[in-house]
Amino acid sequence: MNQIGMWLRRVGQRLSAGLRTFMTGRYGSDKLNMFILGCGVAVCLISLLIPVPAVNLAATAISYGLMFWAIFRTLSRNTYRRYQENRRFLMLWDRIRDRQHKYFDCPKCRQPVRVPRGKGKIAITCPKCREKFIRKS
Numbered sequence: 001m002n003q004i005g006m007w008l009r010r011v012g013q014r015l016s017a018g019l020r021t022f023m024t025g026r027y028g029s030d031k032l033n034m035f036i037l038g039c040g041v042a043v044c045l046i047s048l049l050i051p052v053p054a055v056n057l058a059a060t061a062i063s064y065g066l067m068f069w070a071i072f073r074t075l076s077r078n079t080y081r082r083y084q085e086n087r088r089f090l091m092l093w094d095r096i097r098d099r100q101h102k103y104f105d106c107p108k109c110r111q112p113v114r115v116p117r118g119k120g121k122i123a124i125t126c127p128k129c130r131e132k133f134i135r136k137s
């Protein structure tokens with residue numbers, strides 16, 4: 001009995017060491033991956049409720065695509081690119097969640113500018129290049 005326990009522990013150690021070697025230099029998971037996987041699962045569940053075969057097939061294909069994308073990102077060796085993707089996603093996510101402010105990109109230099117919401121039409125001056133533009137807040 002004790003020997004089986006030892007054997008199991010050794011197998012477990014070897015598996016986790018193998019996984020560590022396999023994941024060396026690979027990106028792993030992040031918030032964007034969780035989001036993509038969540039979308040994949042959501043689309044998959046929604047597709048179960050759709051009785052139209054063509055739509056069902058399309059939804060299934062999309063959910064598989066999303067899940068493969070997440071797996072691809074996890075195993076990717078281009079960690080810099082994946083990191084940048086996640087950073088952009090987090091920035092976008094913060095913008096969506098922020099109900100107090102609106103975000104605009106400067107038309108000249110693309111610098112993101114944050115302004116308070118609900119002030120009507122306002123003149124915005126870009127903090128970076130001083131370009132002035134008018135937007136509805």
Ligand SMILES: [Zn+2]
Binds near residue numbers: 126127
């Ligand atoms: Zn600017």
